[in-house]
Amino acid sequence: MNERFEAPVAPHVKSPHRQAATGSWRTFRPVFEGDKCNLCLLCWVYCPDGVIKRGVDGLWVDLDYCKGCGICAKECKRGAITMVEESQNG
Numbered sequence: 001m002n003e004r005f006e007a008p009v010a011p012h013v014k015s016p017h018r019q020a021a022t023g024s025w026r027t028f029r030p031v032f033e034g035d036k037c038n039l040c041l042l043c044w045v046y047c048p049d050g051v052i053k054r055g056v057d058g059l060w061v062d063l064d065y066c067k068g069c070g071i072c073a074k075e076c077k078r079g080a081i082t083m084v085e086e087s088q089n090g
């Protein structure tokens with residue numbers, strides 16, 4: 001079986017969604033497990049809001065603008081992103 005997949009073209013401009021802060025309506029947020037992540041950056045490619053960032057300690061999410069859509073968690077092939085309810089710690 002062919003393991004290739006079609007990745008979308010990465011955005012060439014800043015996402016317009018980042019002009020509007022999310023506020024308090026988000027019900028889930030992504031949490032990264034760094035030991036599972038191989039920094040393939042698929043989540044960064046797919047995030048419609050352009051809020052996944054790369055720092056010295058790995059990836060992080062700008063939660064001021066993350067909409068909690070869960071696309072990053074769905075696309076991660078290594079299960080390194082879990083969507084948790086906002087009411088939970090983590």
Ligand code: SF4
Nearest residue numbers: 037038040041043076
């Ligand atoms: S898609 Fe998953 S493995 Fe790839 S960089 Fe994102 S969290 Fe890491």
Ligand code: SF4
Nearest residue numbers: 047066067069070072
């Ligand atoms: S939950 Fe959605 S908006 Fe938030 S980082 Fe993941 S893909 Fe981006």
